[in-house]
Amino acid sequence: MMIYIVEQITEADFGCEETDRKEPMALLKLKSEDDSSEKYVEVSEAVLSDQGISEGKKVIFTEGGKILKYVRVVAAVIRDGDKIFATARGYGEFKGWWEFPGGKIEKGETPGQALTREIREELTAEIDVGDLIKTLEYDYPKFHLSMDCFWAEVISGELVLKEAESAKWLHKDELDSVKWLPADEELVEKIKEIL
Numbered sequence: 001m002m003i004y005i006v007e008q009i010t011e012a013d014f015g016c017e018e019t020d021r022k023e024p025m026a027l028l029k030l031k032s033e034d035d036s037s038e039k040y041v042e043v044s045e046a047v048l049s050d051q052g053i054s055e056g057k058k059v060i061f062t063e064g065g066k067i068l069k070y071v072r073v074v075a076a077v078i079r080d081g082d083k084i085f086a087t088a089r090g091y092g093e094f095k096g097w098w099e100f101p102g103g104k105i106e107k108g109e110t111p112g113q114a115l116t117r118e119i120r121e122e123l124t125a126e127i128d129v130g131d132l133i134k135t136l137e138y139d140y141p142k143f144h145l146s147m148d149c150f151w152a153e154v155i156s157g158e159l160v161l162k163e164a165e166s167a168k169w170l171h172k173d174e175l176d177s178v179k180w181l182p183a184d185e186e187l188v189e190k191i192k193e194i195l
Contacts, residue, residue, distance in 0.1 A: 004030035016189035051142045060144045060187035068144040074115040075102035076152040098178040111148045140181035
């Protein structure tokens with residue numbers, strides 16, 4: 001998968017009334033994150049607005065050629081013996097769906113540092129970040145998610161919810177008892193194999 005950085009956005013036409021186009025278009029100048037090659041693509045302004053694509057953001061192209069904003073996050077599979085900690089989202093389109101806690105990697109952070117910070121901010125506890133379980137790639141309708149998933153354990157403090165709607169400890173045989181976010185479903189299957 002090639003990841004691009006949006007370097008510049010310019011108007012591709014000065015009004016769709018003078019063309020066959022049904023909506024205003026924008027021209028994106030993209031630079032490959034891997035080899036610094038450049039690419040130019042035309043995208044509708046509605047897609048840019050809908051997906052929050054702007055200069056400086058990262059994007060990918062699906063196999064079908066659709067452009068998606070690229071979002072890189074980390075997730076903690078917090079383990080206590082044979083139990084796994086899960087949280088229910090407290091906001092947005094997937095409110096009430098279950099996930100593994102974590103969040104976005106900020107500029108200059110390693111995945112481990114980001115995960116430690118996110119758990120401290122969301123759950124007030126300190127964790128020990130263990131091995132990488134898997135990196136998941138998932139296309140949601142409006143963005144592509146790349147999620148590094150790590151084993152973790154609480155080393156100090158209590159897990160106190162600050163953003164999630166609910167939380168619970170789940171045994172292996174209870175993992176299918178909640179409605180997981182689509183991207184997390186593959187991780188749940190991997191965890192069931194390991195536990």
